[in-house]
Amino acid sequence: MSAPDFSALWLTFRLAFVVTCLLLVLGTPLAWWLARTKTHIKPVIEAIVAMPLVLPPTVLGFYLLVLFNPSAPLGGAWLQLTGDTLAFSFAGLVIASVLYSLPFAVQPLQSAFEAVGDEVMEAAASLRASPIDAFFTIAAPLSVRGFVTAAILSFAHTLGEFGVVLMVGGAIPGETRVVSIAIYEHVETLRYQEAYGLSAILLAISFLVLLFVYVFNRRQRVHVH
Amino acid sequence: MLAFLPLGVAMAGEARVAVAANFRMVVDELQPIFAERTGHNLVISSGSTGKLFAQIANGAPFDIILAADDLRPARLEADGHAVAGSSFTYAVGRLVLWDPTGENVSADRLAQGAFRRLAIANPDLAPYGAAARDVMTALGVEEAPGKKLALGENVAQAFAFVHTGNADLGFVALSQVLAMPEAARGDYWTPPQSLYRPIKQDAALLSFGEDNAAALAFMEFLKSDEAAAVIKRSGYEVP
Numbered sequence A: 001m002s003a004p005d006f007s008a009l010w011l012t013f014r015l016a017f018v019v020t021c022l023l024l025v026l027g028t029p030l031a032w033w034l035a036r037t038k039t040h041i042k043p044v045i046e047a048i049v050a051m052p053l054v055l056p057p058t059v060l061g062f063y064l065l066v067l068f069n070p071s072a073p074l075g076g077a078w079l080q081l082t083g084d085t086l087a088f089s090f091a092g093l094v095i096a097s098v099l100y101s102l103p104f105a106v107q108p109l110q111s112a113f114e115a116v117g118d119e120v121m122e123a124a125a126s127l128r129a130s131p132i133d134a135f136f137t138i139a140a141p142l143s144v145r146g147f148v149t150a151a152i153l154s155f156a157h158t159l160g161e162f163g164v165v166l167m168v169g170g171a172i173p174g175e176t177r178v179v180s181i182a183i184y185e186h187v188e189t190l191r192y193q194e195a196y197g198l199s200a201i202l203l204a205i206s207f208l209v210l211l212f213v214y215v216f217n218r219r220q221r222v223h224v225h
Numbered sequence B: 001m002l003a004f005l006p007l008g009v010a011m012a013g014e015a016r017v018a019v020a021a022n023f024r025m026v027v028d029e030l031q032p033i034f035a036e037r038t039g040h041n042l043v044i045s046s047g048s049t050g051k052l053f054a055q056i057a058n059g060a061p062f063d064i065i066l067a068a069d070d071l072r073p074a075r076l077e078a079d080g081h082a083v084a085g086s087s088f089t090y091a092v093g094r095l096v097l098w099d100p101t102g103e104n105v106s107a108d109r110l111a112q113g114a115f116r117r118l119a120i121a122n123p124d125l126a127p128y129g130a131a132a133r134d135v136m137t138a139l140g141v142e143e144a145p146g147k148k149l150a151l152g153e154n155v156a157q158a159f160a161f162v163h164t165g166n167a168d169l170g171f172v173a174l175s176q177v178l179a180m181p182e183a184a185r186g187d188y189w190t191p192p193q194s195l196y197r198p199i200k201q202d203a204a205l206l207s208f209g210e211d212n213a214a215a216l217a218f219m220e221f222l223k224s225d226e227a228a229a230v231i232k233r234s235g236y237e238v239p
Helices: A003-036 A042-054 A057-068 A073-082 A090-114 A118-126 A131-142 A144-159 A163-168 A179-188 A192-224 B021-038 B049-057 B071-078 B107-111 B127-138 B155-163 B174-178 B213-222 B225-233
Strands: B014-020 B041-047 B064-066 B088-093 B095-099 B118-121 B149-152 B169-173 B187-189 B199-205
Touching (some): A003 A042, A003 A090, A003 A192, A057 A163, A057 B155, A090 A144, A090 A163, A131 A144, A163 A179, B014 B021, B014 B049, B014 B213, B021 B088, B021 B155, B021 B213, B021 B225, B041 B213, B049 B064, B071 B199, B088 B127, B095 B127, B095 B174, B127 B169, B127 B199, B149 B155, B155 B169, B155 B174, B213 B225
Parallel strands (some): B014 B041, B118 B169
Antiparallel strands (some): B088 B199, B095 B187
16 A cells, blocks of 8 residues: 555544544533433424535535635634644544534434433432433443444544545645545546555445444343343 | 427437536537527536546437546547547636735745645646646745645635635636636736646547537537637637
């Protein structure tokens, strides 16, 4: 494998890892709230969370490009803080990927939390456990499956990201040139051999990751019974 | 079923034109003039030259391709998908260095690196990108420090990077800048043609349209003075 291709692969893994960690941290409270809330705007929030599933990546990418613009509030603040634009940077890709993979983290977590049931949480409360305490000692262990599924799907989805990165990345080696962009460039320039190689690696990893989710979920289910 | 086809079709023909995205607007402008002169109609599809090429190679029913380069039409001819000897250069793209905020744009600004981020089309993928690299090499701005460069998949994306303000300077097509309202054109520098390889855009008559009178007529119309005037006004040279 050529050095630039290896660098693209390594960058992709770094991106997927950072995004997965962030999504678990941000997705957990959001999913918990969605699972417990009685508010009538819940469907609205759920619809917003699910939007990246149906929006074309170019739409999301274009909005992000407008948002990252140094004269927009977000892009401007970032430029002040770091001296760099959000577009064409690793940080920009992280933000883009967190939004793009959000439903893949929130939805499995939400269904896991919904399965926890109000009775156990009320029982914990009656034993004077604080809500935070009850979450970590009761709800979280009961939702392991949701956490593993959320983490793995977020990771795999970020690995395969293409359209959004194409819009906001700028194909900078070691910074934003992820593996799907590298493959695209190989195909467009008729370097099919390199494209085959990288594609095969991505295919194998994606399969193994998904296989793990299904095997794990099955085991867990048997365990619970 | 065939008996119900309107007889008029034979006279007022129809040509299916696959046009590179960057030239789409010009063809839209040429269409009514062509229809008025010949009575023929155009059905226009646009996309990147690479994708149109792949579609045609796989049997897409287009009569004419207006590509964004001269390589793909030549290849189509060689592979037997286009009529041998039919291709010709219908437009030559002009490259400009552009700053929409209208700050002084010149070769010096590029050479001094007086920009936060320079957007160009990917030189490996797009003719405008290769031309931009030629200019940078000619000016001795060897591959501006990697991180200051943002590569678009094509020149339309390089333009979007600059237009949205994410890059403050970019190599784009003159035709793109001229398509903006005059107040939004900012400042641009036009490098002399001698600094970069000509961005030749070739048309070819595809095997599918070999016997299509409307397609043949449009190939001729593209070479006319009337068409040339529209093409030039849109920011291209004609050969």
